[in-house]
Amino acid sequence: MEGVRVTQTGGASGRALVTGAAGFVGGHLWRRLLADGVEAVGLDMVASRRGIPEGARFLEVDLRDGEAVRRAIEDVRPAVVYHLAAQASVVISMRDPVGDVQANVIASIQLAQAAMAAGTGRFVFFSTGGALFGAPEVIPIGEDYPARPESVYGASKLATERYLAIVTNDSGMQLSVVRPGNIYGPWQDPHGEAGVVAIFAQRMLAGEPCTIYGDGSQLRDYVYVEDVVDAAVRAAQYEAATCNIGTGAPTSTRGVFDAIARAVGYTAPPVLAPERPGDIKQIAQDASRARAIWGWAPQVSFEDGISRTVDFFRAQRG
Ligand SMILES: NC(=O)c1ccc[n+]([C@@H]2O[C@H](COP(=O)([O-])OP(=O)(O)OC[C@H]3O[C@@H](n4cnc5c(N)ncnc54)[C@H](O)[C@@H]3O)[C@@H](O)[C@H]2O)c1
Incomplete structure (x- = not known):
């Protein structure tokens, strides 16, 4: 299936800039672009635990520092900015x-303004397909489902989407917005608050107990990191749009537990704990717009993605 490919405009360098390149998804995207032969510069405010890919350039910049952002963009003059930080x-x-708000809203506006001034043609912003919507009554949800964020993070992502649409309007820079579901895969931080796949995989491989909050029936749309990275690449190549990125087929937390337990060979039952306040019952993303406009569809099944992720964490332990 093919989307509507658009000729890239602006940013004569042909270079790409990936912000959040030291993070989970940004690290994958940076390496995918380099493997595709793109001169991709990574940017983050911290050094990556994955290191810097051979021959690649990395800029340690805090995007909250407007002057540093302008200097970095003038130096790189990227044709495309992928903003994941x-x-x-x-x-x-x-x-x-x-x-x-400083790290998400203000930093994003500063980055977009600097990119427009440097002649960047395409700007891809990573929003979220989850925290924008609160607790949806029906799933999967489309892009036009009413946004009712219940967290500051969700409100910041929504505000950033709106500010970026306004400040880039009528500029030479085209804005695409990627709204992913729950991303999982190798290199996800297993010590974070979210990222249940990484947390369970790491704990099961160590033979440690795994806690499920609530009855385990909560539904989330788990999408493999390489599929998300592919969506980001397409978001810069095809017609600019705001698109959900998910499978539309959610998995319950108990289903995640069981799939990882099978892959690991873990036999202990989960530890059941009370539901956490604010945990929503269900969410899943309808990605038919991404399919129509960007020609995107998930390629990695949940079972396969889990098996690749478990293999990664197993190799890390070894
Ligand atoms: N992981 C998910 O399930 C998921 C789901 C939906 C949306 N997203 C979005 O996708 C993007 C990537 O997520 P991730 O899981 O890779 O997160 P991550 O935390 O692993 O990576 C984010 C990176 O941004 C960097 N960063 C933060 N503030 C910065 C600043 N002021 N200047 C420079 N760098 C800064 C951090 O150092 C980090 O390396 C984020 O925008 C996130 O909101 C993630």
Whole structure:
């Protein structure tokens, strides 16, 4: 299936800039672009635990520093900016709302303005397909489902989408917005608050107990990181749009537990704990717009993605 390919405009360098390149998804995207032969520069405010790919360039920049952002963009003059850097923790966003707005909203506007001034042609912003919507009554949800964020993180992503649409309007820079479901795969941080696949995989491989909050029936749309990276690449190549990226077929937390237990050979039952406040019952993304416009469809089945992820964490332990 093919989408509507658009000729790239602006940013004569042909270079790409990936922000959040030291993070989970940004690290995968950076390497995918390099493997495709793109001169991709990575940017983050911290060094990556994966290291810097051979021959690649990495800029340590805090996007909250407007002057540093302008200098970095003028230096790289990217044709495409993939903006994945974010304060991505819901818990931290609730503890420090102002800090979240600075890292997510203000940093994104500064980056977009600098990119427009440098003649960047395409800007791909990573929003979220989950935290924008609160607790949807029906799933899967389309892009036009009413946004009712319940966390500061969700509100920041929604605000950033809106600000970017306004500030880039009528500019030479085309904006695409990627709204992924629950991303999982190798290199996800197993010590974070979210990322249940990484957490369960790591704990089961260590023979440690795994906790399920609530009855395990909560539904989430798990999408494999390489599929998400493919969507990002397409978002810069095809017609600019805002698109959900998910499988549309959610898995329950208990289903995740069972799939990982099978892959690991783990036989202990889960530890059941009370539901956490704010945990929504169900969410899944309808990605038919991404299919129609970007020619995107998930390629990695849940079982296969789990098996690749478990293999990765197993090799890490060894
Ligand atoms: N992981 C998921 O399930 C998921 C789901 C939906 C959306 N997203 C979005 O996808 C993007 C990537 O997520 P991830 O899981 O790779 O997150 P991550 O936390 O692994 O990576 C984010 C990176 O951004 C960097 N960063 C944060 N603030 C910065 C700043 N001020 N300047 C420079 N760098 C900064 C961090 O150092 C980190 O390396 C984020 O925008 C996130 O909100 C993720």
